[in-house]
Amino acid sequence: MDWTLLILLVVPTLVHGNSTVTVRTGSGPPVGSDQHPNSVPLSEDTQTTTEVREVVVEEVMTTGVLNPSHYPARRAATVVQHYLNTRYGSPYRWIFLSKVHSGSAEDVAEMRKYQLELTMQETISNVSGQCSAELLFPGGEGQSAPQVQASCEGLLQSNTTAQEEAFYQQHRASNNMVSGTDIPDSYGHMEPNMKPFWHLGGVASSFIMLRESNESTLYNMAQVANFTQLETEKDQLRFNYHVLLHEMISQEIIHWKLLVTWSPEQGVKVLQSELQPKCHDCEAPPNTTN
């Protein structure tokens, strides 16, 4: 009976050898959790401690192969997004970053050079395409814009010609100058007829966002505060836009006024841009947030 008891005690212990309920991550994307540079080896005792383990590590240089989940690749990829919109965007074509597949960064003279493999998505047709891009962030004192080259496959498949043409004709000779405010509104809502103007505002903002971008910024357009159509000139639709940009790394909301033109042939152009001052002393200022 003693032996029986011993066996009965030992066998379950061997069977339930693993200490905690493990979570199977299956085939999730590799995010280098095993190679986290700052990680402290997990102690055998899985009891939590209140102790903070200070790991003194050299600052991780973002040079060489980039982790696609980490911020350097994401920020650079967003710059490529802005670039693509300046080239190809329209009231019916607005491109967003879908996924970063791989990337690398290196120092080239005074500059920082990135290479990226990305998936971009055209957000109105939902068509995706693979893109290869190269960016150069200028170093030194000057505040010049990054230089981008990108080639994409399959991204521009959607046929927007008919819609663009109809929109252009509708507003070109219009006696009713169209305008709008708060697109989207506080609830994320907009009237359907305002959508192309929202897209256009986003594309126009891309010119500014591209120009203002560096390795420490991540821009999105938060809202079209207002826009007003102006008289058509040289066959271009013309608009004054007041846009709010959200810069993620500072969390700031930045106001810009833009003079925007568009036609199906010429695409979107920003003729003038003016940064609006931030109102510090206002408690509830119109059109500014602190």
Add this chain to the structure above:
Amino acid sequence: MMLGLGSVGLVLLSLAVQSGHGAQDSAVWSREETTERNYYTRYHNMSEITAWMEQMKRENPDVVSSMVYGQTYERRNITLLKIGLSSTGRKKAIWMDCGIHAREWIAPAFCQYFVKEILRTYKTDTKVNEMMKNLDFYITPVLNVDGYIYSWHNESTRLWRKSRSPGTGGCTCYGTDLNRNFYANWGMVGVSTDCCNLFYCGTKALSESEAWAVTDMLGKMREDILAFLTIHSYGQQLLVPYGHPNISAPNHDELMEVGLGAAKAIKAVHRMDYTVGTSPDILYPFSGSSQDFGRLIGIPLSFTFELRDKGKHGFELPEDQIQPTCEEAYAGAHHIITYAHDKVFYSYAATVTATLWTTLLAAWVSSAILL
């Protein structure tokens, strides 16, 4: 007792078999529920949320109570809902707070959805029921009440982020970033001492009554809290501690594993990608966050959720995306909470103890028969 021990084994077996988590139950909607369904697809102002909390208590008096655990700068109540099946002993807890940043409206919407969902499913979903028995959920739908109300004032205040305490020392701007004000490496990185800045960390740690209220509550409960979830937008990310680039959580690997599991659960709902990592890795470094404070006082699983989207709408997420966002976030939260719960209630120690007692009892019974 033998029955109890035997049932442990049975529950273990059923855990392995069971996979549903109740989030996508296609229940038959009654007229009452239909109204409720529309409710959770809209944003609600503070007085609506306050009324809703009262309604949750009224409709579920056995499982829902509320606690006012602090005041905001403008002297408003900071209220949480405590949800769980009552028990005689002291229970373990899950902490969730939403709306620490005013403009992130999808976050309070998610807290409301989460409450609705666990109340809807706890009677029929065995896992949720079990967790309601073993745990209390402490859920704060809106932490930064002043800021949230201010963001509802008009279109020009919609993108407010911070609290509404006034600047000091000649600085005339308003608000401290509540998520930089906690006593967790306060003031070290990712902050500003300029009160006009969006990362203004305050005159000192816990200068803000809202941060103090959370700190006070967590301090009282710290041994009991299994998971700390703080809900934000936007960016589609799950952040793990710490926000300081040179400091690693002792259970970093576990946090990453659980986080990646949660991201996988999220993706299974509507195919949305959520990135997982420490803030210095995937977003930016910062100190003084509530998440860091939670991990520092010993809560093992401390996560920040950054909900939809990735920048197209940003903070002004359309109401028709509230439901799908909440569904996927629920799946992610459920994953983390289940892990935290099971780690305690299905641990090695419990298993071995149960096995030992079963075998000892069997030996005693067999020896009694032989004699």
